[in-house]
Amino acid sequence: MLYGFLMLLVCQLLGELIVVAGDIPVPGPVMGMVLLLLALVLLKKPPQSVRGVSEGLLAHLGFLYVPAGVGLMLHLEMISEYWLAILAALFVSTLITLVVTLLMFKLFGRLKRKRGEN
């Protein structure tokens, strides 16, 4: 278990270092995620300790972003001024994103069928 946690932290640290050294506009932990993914592909199978710690953390993912979410209290003024525009932007964007993604798969499905006919 401890070994798994160490592995996550080391990946995160390396990720942060790469991001800073390369001046890459990507969050350090995301770069750490790429490193861990590469390591898992090379290892062919995630070590049990890494899987245990990861699944434990991910099972409580919602809880982990409560402290950040409480920070909304710093933006109450802006939210009360712009809430309608923000909701409209979220709604329109979520709707279009879903439709576009579904249509992409329809397109691929049609391509596949055509190839099958030939």
Place this chain on the structure above:
Amino acid sequence: MEFWVFFTAKPLFWLIITIVVFVCSVALNKRAGGSPLLHPVLVALSLIIVFLLLTKTSYETYFEGAQFIHFLLGPATVALAVPLYDHFERVRQMWLPLLVSCLVGAITAIVTVLAVGMFFDLPVGALLSLAPKSVTSPIAIGIAEKIGGFPSLAAGLVLITGAMGCLLAPMLFTFLKVDDDAVKGFSMGLAAHGFGTASAFEISALAGAFSGLAMGMTGLLTAFILPVVVSMFGLI
């Protein structure tokens, strides 16, 4: 009174408050039949904000205790590699349609939200916090921090997006006559991250697996694409 001042000054108090309120919110959500509108995170952070405002406590004071929870977001983000690895075989078999759909979907999500937001003249800080709204919270918080948005606002907007996606998706499946569970799941994970994945699992295990895959891929791709798109809009 003096006891109260002493007690709240301790970071431990805010750590305990966060855990207790969250546990209660989860119980409340279960009683309400798991409605996405009463999502435990939304309920918990509303209750904590009200409590902080009533006791005139600053966010900084609260965060002294809550930072220990917040810190774990980093390793949790790295941990997303494990479920992503579990889908590795699936991705290898059909990588082209998955990758292209994910790229197009992720870019659509960023461009449309920025376009509507700019149409309504939202301030830049709000736009930069809106941009990562389709991405799972830990990654969205990281992206918002990196590009100069408000991480906490981004976290809240991600939650609202998730609830919207879960409500919209079933209607669109009927309207567009989608009957493939893999496609249903993938679109929900892409547009509505963890919320979408949770409700995709209610459709079927296959839908859930593809939703989890889409959530991971979208988070990863968005982290790399978003700074480029945002700078094309002239925001950073």
